[in-house]
Amino acid sequence: MSETVAAQGGTGARILLVEDDPSLQVMVRYNLEKAGYVVETAGDGARALDLAVSFRPALVLLDWMLPGSLSGIDVCRRLRELPGSRDVPVIMLTARSEEADAIRGLENGADDYLTKPCSMATLEARIRAMLRRVAGPSDVLEFDDIALDLVRHRVERGGRTLQLGPTEFRLLEFFMRRPGRVFSREDILKAIWGENIHVEVRTVDVHIRRLRKEINAPDERDLIRTVRSAGYALDNSAE
Template sequence: MNVETQDAGGAGRGARLLVVEDDPSLQVMMRYNLEKLGYAVDVASDGAAALNAVSAARPDLVLLDWMLPGGMSGLDVCRRLRALPGDNAIPVIMLTARSEETDAISGLENGADDYLTKPCSIATLDARIKAMLRRMNVTYDELRFEDIVLDPTKHRVERSGRKIQLGPTEYRLLEFFMRRPGRVFSREDILKAIWGENIHVEIRTVDVHIRRLRREINAPGEADLIRTVRSAGYALDNTPD
């Protein structure tokens, strides 16, 4: 898929997308372009990882490649998503190089809500995503934990009323934790959630970005709400060690 890099005005839409794509370079490119448009993006490289990602954090929309490794195709994933209790409403846009009309019909009959043929531009993909979310009446409420407020729509973070400027990775980290307060995540869990699978990033990179996030959100005298759990990982928690 040839995704064209464009700046479409940077509208902070705030929707959480799950991109299911096995090509690592395409994963990176799609995440970069979609996050630039204001979406929060998770990635998965195969069908099993996609279903696990949906179970861990329900996305607002799934961008699903047809051809996937591991014996589970995009059609299989779509059918399983539709069989999950309470998850029938997750919209699915199928992305595939298969351009025959019968392929489009097959994708739609197996539960996809829309069908895009590769290659397509990021502008076309963005338009389809927005149209789908409008039909689903998806809204994005503020996330709050203690005195921290994260507004996914405006891509804005405040603590005790002061604005906090975060880099893209630190923003994703904070949003990841704020959607799952109190839960302990290993460094491996965080690496997969923030950077994606099959992306070669050193495990200690997680610690570096956690330190940066702490430095930005913690003013002098404020409690450190990111708890380090020895031999386990990190959590957003107000419980003292």
């Protein structure tokens, strides 16, 4: 890898890094953990297959050239034969840049292919895209630069993880399913708290303020628009 810049705010997903170069292994692991991932490493194919069973990664970063009798291609092929690893996405990392090699890797079960050296920013972008693809479009809501993962119960904006309380999470999900629409405080009360629970209307304003505080950093645009005498909307044209 040519850069060690890590995007802030990982998903907490488990990543198995299979790389025999100790310095590269340390550097990639450091940056991925800094970005919020849980990382385990293997230096050869046999160890990688053992960890695929015990560690149960959400994604595998797999070097093509490995010591011993198992190459990265062999490991990838065997991962597809293991019941618990058949659907785990695999990103091949290799110094081999020929198109035929990329095709061979993909034909043997890899989901993506990166030629070394590449930047950590590029690698992390591929990881995020792959994990999002596996989660499925119905599991991740997106608006502007916010991504709300319904399965992992995580929210990110611009790569940083947001710490939302349960009510703020439901409130953001409500808005992200209906971007641009203006909802009155009464509409929001019914949707978030239910019709049979007595909650003061001003409670909505309190949680909107909390949500704004969490999703909007000082240098970021406020994505929640207040509509005078009407209510609130999630709107990327908000000032």
